[in-house]
Amino acid sequence: MIGRVRGWRRGWHERSKLQRIDLYTRVTLCSIIWLFAVSWGLLPLGETLDRGAVAIALGGAFLAANVVQSVLSSRNLAPAFEDYRGTAPFPARRLRLPAALQTVMTGLLVALAGVGGVKDEGLVLLVLDLPVAFAVPYVLLVPVRRFLLHAAAFSVAGVALLAAVGVPGGQLFGAFVSLAVVTLLVLVSARPSAWSLSVMWQAEEARDMQARLAVAEERLRFGRDMHDVLGRNLSVIALKSELAVELAQRGNPAAMDQMVEVQRIARASQQEVRDVVRGYREADLPTELMGARGVLEAAGISVGVEGADGPAGIGAPAAVQAALGWVVRETATNVLRHGDPRHCRIRLTRTWDAVVLEVENDGAGPAGPGDGGPGDGGGAGLRGLRERLGALGGTLSAGRAGDDLFRVTATVPLTGPRTRPGGRAASSPASATSRASSPPATPPTASDPAASRTSAASPTASDPAASPTSSTSSASSDPASASAPPEER
Numbered sequence: 001m002i003g004r005v006r007g008w009r010r011g012w013h014e015r016s017k018l019q020r021i022d023l024y025t026r027v028t029l030c031s032i033i034w035l036f037a038v039s040w041g042l043l044p045l046g047e048t049l050d051r052g053a054v055a056i057a058l059g060g061a062f063l064a065a066n067v068v069q070s071v072l073s074s075r076n077l078a079p080a081f082e083d084y085r086g087t088a089p090f091p092a093r094r095l096r097l098p099a100a101l102q103t104v105m106t107g108l109l110v111a112l113a114g115v116g117g118v119k120d121e122g123l124v125l126l127v128l129d130l131p132v133a134f135a136v137p138y139v140l141l142v143p144v145r146r147f148l149l150h151a152a153a154f155s156v157a158g159v160a161l162l163a164a165v166g167v168p169g170g171q172l173f174g175a176f177v178s179l180a181v182v183t184l185l186v187l188v189s190a191r192p193s194a195w196s197l198s199v200m201w202q203a204e205e206a207r208d209m210q211a212r213l214a215v216a217e218e219r220l221r222f223g224r225d226m227h228d229v230l231g232r233n234l235s236v237i238a239l240k241s242e243l244a245v246e247l248a249q250r251g252n253p254a255a256m257d258q259m260v261e262v263q264r265i266a267r268a269s270q271q272e273v274r275d276v277v278r279g280y281r282e283a284d285l286p287t288e289l290m291g292a293r294g295v296l297e298a299a300g301i302s303v304g305v306e307g308a309d310g311p312a313g314i315g316a317p318a319a320v321q322a323a324l325g326w327v328v329r330e331t332a333t334n335v336l337r338h339g340d341p342r343h344c345r346i347r348l349t350r351t352w353d354a355v356v357l358e359v360e361n362d363g364a365g366p367a368g369p370g371d372g373g374p375g376d377g378g379g380a381g382l383r384g385l386r387e388r389l390g391a392l393g394g395t396l397s398a399g400r401a402g403d404d405l406f407r408v409t410a411t412v413p414l415t416g417p418r419t420r421p422g423g424r425a426a427s428s429p430a431s432a433t434s435r436a437s438s439p440p441a442t443p444p445t446a447s448d449p450a451a452s453r454t455s456a457a458s459p460t461a462s463d464p465a466a467s468p469t470s471s472t473s474s475a476s477s478d479p480a481s482a483s484a485p486p487e488e489r
Contacts, residue, residue: 013340017300018204025193026081030074032189033133037070041129044122048112055117062108062126069101069133080137084194085201090141102134106158114165123167127158127175128182135186140194147187155179225276233269237262285321285328289346292332301341301361307348316355320412323388324348324357327396327410330381331359334408338364350414354394357410364406385410 015023041063048059076094083090109130113123131154139147159176167175240262247255293303316324328346335341341363349356386396394412401407 018200021200022197025197026077029077029136029190029193033070033073033136036129036132037066039129040125041066044118044125047119047122048117051115051117054115055112058108058112058115058117062105062112065101065105065108066129066133069098069105072098072101073133073137076137080140081194081197084140085198095138095141098134098137102131105130106161110158110161110165113162113167120171123162123171124174124178127178130158131179132182132186135183136190139186139190144187144191148183151179151183155183222276226273229272229276230269233265233272237265237269240265285325288325288328288332289348292328292346295332296335296344299336301335301344303344303346305346305348316350316412316414319392320355320414323392323394323412324355324410326388327357327385327408328359330385331408334381335359335361338406353415354411354413358407360401360405360407362404364400364404382408 012020045059045063048055076090076098079088079090079094082088109126112118112126118126131151135147135151138150142150155176158179159172162175163172240258244255244258244262247258289305293305296303332344335344341361344359344361347356347358347360349358382396382398389396389410389412392412394410396408396410398408399406
């Protein structure tokens with residue numbers, strides 16, 4: 001039993017907030033059906049125990065029919081919701097048995113009143129319970145006007161049958177008022193709840209569609225950028241290659257110059273593609289902070305961003321801010337996916353030699369093997385962040401900071417060169433970023449013979465033994481750029 005309760009609790013926490021609201025609304029409407037059945041539909045039947053065998057039989061049959069009607073109504077509630085939202089039509093055959101039971105229950109109540117099994121307040125309470133189980137799902141299947149017309153017709157028919165078996169006028173008036181009250185109660189309980197759920201589900205579907213469209217638009221943008229970068233250069237390479245073939249067939253030594261030019265344009269194109277990919281994958285810290293705040297607050301999580309001078313005023317190099325932007329993006333995703341957080345705090349501080357980012361949230365839940373502590377490998381996202389920060393000499397630690405808290409701390413140094421395996425010191429992140437962001441040389445087109453001659457005469461472009469790692473400096477006259485680290489080129 002304890003395991004089943006834990007499973008229910010785990011299933012509840014695994015649901016999204018909208019799914020919880022949906023389940024809560026449906027359970028509430030089902031509870032209304034059964035509350036009426038076991039209170040107003042059961043308690044007045046106690047009077048039949050002193051009214052003879054016929055009254056007892058009629059009361060027992062009414063109770064049995066009421067229970068069956070409540071079960072059918074609870075089962076029909078979910079497809080009625082789907083029909084109201086327009087996701088799946090409600091099978092008409094599922095209303096046949098409830099409609100027949102409603103007729104039987106009405107006949108049993110009239111017969112019970114005719115033999116004197118219930119009187120006064122008991123009759124009024126039974127009339128209150130009579131249409132509830134059938135009306136709760138039915139109000140979601142038909143327009144409001146049709147529901148009110150059907151409810152009015154049922155009320156008039158029921159009061160007329162009660163009058164036919166000799167029920168006094170005062171009780172008839174009370175029965176009619178009871179039917180009107182319960183009709184309005186079902187209408188204002190079920191219909192607005194279903195409408196609210198429908199609006200929330202439509203908003204959720206609109207957000208999903210917007211996210212998919214944003215991804216598709218970004219793919220198209222990236223495709224356009226790649227086409228703009230490679231389209232012209234590949235055309236020039238094709239033309240110069242054809243020209244080189246023709247010159248080689250004629251024995252003209254200018255074919256070698258054309259192939260050297262093709263080599264230079266190919267290397268320049270490679271650098272341009274790297275620049276496009278770098279810009280495509282770049283993460284901006286202020287933008288990521290604002291995005292994380294918006295996403296988390298939209299999910300009902302209160303977010304606090306703390307920083308001495310604000311996110312845009314930390315004064316860190318662009319490479320450091322980009323790395324911390326990736327940390328903010330990944331940790332915000334983890335906060336949404338894991339646990340049941342209510343509060344999240346993002347703290348950004350700068351010391352004399354480093355920038356420290358802390359992301360802390362509550363609702364971490366019970367400890368598990370994949371929590372990713374400081375010495376733990378964590379998930380693939382944390383491993384990727386450690387690799388990004390490690391390239392800048394930074395560190396990342398993730399683990400519990402209390403019974404219900406989880407904290408991720410990223411530290412990125414601002415100064416201090418790193419020593420490479422060959423004994424050469426790497427440049428600082430700021431200088432690496434400035435070199436990586438420098439624009440590549442624009443390759444000349446086939447219609448620019450002066451540029452082709454200049455490039456062919458250049459020692460860097462005409463040297464076939466040039467190192468592949470010097471592709472970024474092949475079109476540049478700056479000899480110092482040839483010593484840049486390979487990953488920055």
